Amino acid sequence: MKPTINNIYFPTLTAVQEAATTLKNVAAVTPLQQNFNLSNTYKANILLKREDLQQVRSYKIRGAYNKINSLSREELENGIVCASAGNHAQGVALACRKKESYGTIYMPAPTPKQKVEQVRMFGGDFVTIKLVGDTFDDAYNEARKESDKEGKVFIHPFDDEKVIEGQGTVGLEIIEQSNDTVDYVFVPVGGGGLVSGLSSVFKHLSPSTKVIGVEPSGAPSMKLAIESSENLKLDKIDKFVDGAAVQQVGALTHKICIENLYDMVTVPEGKVCQTILEMYNKEAIVVEPAGALTVSALDFFKEELAGKNVVCVVSGSNNDITRTAEIKERALLYNGLKHYFIIRFPQRAGALKEFVMNVLGEKDDITFFEYSKKTTRENGPAVVGIELEKSDDLAPLIQRMKDLNFFGEYLNDKPNLFEFLV
Missing domain, CATH: 3.30.70.260 (ACT domain)
Incomplete structure (x- = not known):
């Protein structure tokens, strides 16, 4: 039986705890660090959950490995397939290598060479990379075709129960690492896998905590889906925050977020760029655009956060150095x-x-x-x-x-x- 409330799937605490056991010696238990500069700025206790310090430099290994580990020996031998523009691909590649299962990873043709090489490095001989089309949707459609034709399991980047439960282990760690009750958790949102798993854990263990999802202004797919109660597909998005820019969120994640989130906010891409530069210059922390979303959102809650315990999930650090000039430009324009x-x-x-x-x-x-x-x-x-x-x-x-x-x-x-x- 799947855990459901009114026919809506919700991750159980037991399922997320089992995922945490599965991920031992695979995903790092990343630090929860107090940030003095942010704490002083917002007169609050601001803690950063450093998922950028994972081996693949993002939390994506959690969901990818938890899903692939759940497959039968027959499914693993038949091979798997996925589509990704970056972080999910790296998580799947490392999981394939650890499970010794062969995977085909579809990526858009314009994907920066650095990201392609990272996927190849993590997967080794266990992955085949296919660069197709101009967008993630092009790669996704080709991956789906191979999955259907060859009977291979498709590893979805966010709309899958095992993936959601794997990402939920971030929430377990935050609660275990916190000395006091967490008042707010800010979570970046793309398709919604991370925030769905994390918010479900807090519903079970710390229901008073306010979980806030953060999207880029140019891709407000979850915000619009929640406000309209309909999982709409956006015609056009700004792909700059590539780790959190999707045209449509998951069917599962949409319903979970409607029930679980305290608020869903968007942040201008220029402000994200300003945060990337500030975190590098002040903290020597390298973050990708999606990884800077949560810190960028703090300004919009400044009065509300004073005196509170606040966690920002820093989701990843796979930032392409060739984008530095554009990041600076967008920050200057925003300011x-x-x-x-x-x-x-x-x-x-x-x-x-x-x-x-x-x-x-x-x-x-x-x-x-x-x-x-x-x-x-x-x-x-x-x-x-x-x-x-x-x-x-x-x-x-x-x-x-x-x-x-x-x-x-x-x-x-x-x-x-x-x-x-x-």
Whole structure:
């Protein structure tokens, strides 16, 4: 019998405890660390659950191994298949190696080489990687085809009972490691496997704890599904927070989250980028975008958290170093420090010097400049990116541009043009 309430599956405490036993010597019991900077900022006891310190640098090994370990010898011998753009693939690869079962892992063709190599390293000769399509959905559809055609077990990244129960062991560890009652737990949400398992554990062992799910603003699939009570599929999402950007959450996880969560919030991608930079600069902690979601959400609950015991699950650290420039750019844009304009330069000598000397503020910096001289026009347009010291400097800057007849157009609020720059 499956554990159900009103025909809805919920992980039992026993099932999660059995998963914890299964995961001994496979998944690390990651530390629950107090963070002094965050605690001082929010006047609360802020603890970080460091799932970024797993061998595969995310919590995904928990659910993947718990699922694969539950398969029969016949199923293992027939092979397994999964689809993933990163962390789930690494968890499945390591689980295949440990169980000596052959797996085929489908990944989108644009997946960064570093992530592909990590999957190959963890899986060794036990995995075959197939790069197909442009998106996760393309890879998912191909994986499903192979699963159906070959009769191989498909290891779902989140909407599976054994996967949910494996991820729930994060909640068990938090309760075991906490010296006091946990008042709040912030959990990143993509498809919902982690938050479903964790919140179910807290329902059993610490029902007063408020579990808050956190999604990126560009992919609010769980928030919309809860608000509408219907598991809608989003037509379009921002894939930047790739570990938590899904078009549709799980059927199982959706129903669990409706019952279990205290709140479901979204965080702008730019704020996530700011958190990534702050955690690296202040704490020497490397987090991927999904891993920074929970810390990013604290600002929205600042008054509510004062004096409380708060846990943020830092879900992973598989951050591609080639994204650093984009992360910095998005953070500056979010904080109102980076702005793009079309500037109309008079076609005469000294115009650029006049712009630099009389328009730019003393600490303003040109970070992007693209200009094509048109000799048949009085004014030559240039696309100019400017970084400010303070966001309040924007209005005076625009006014000086207008007063001296340089202003052409502000581009930050024109997405169809802006996407070519960022």
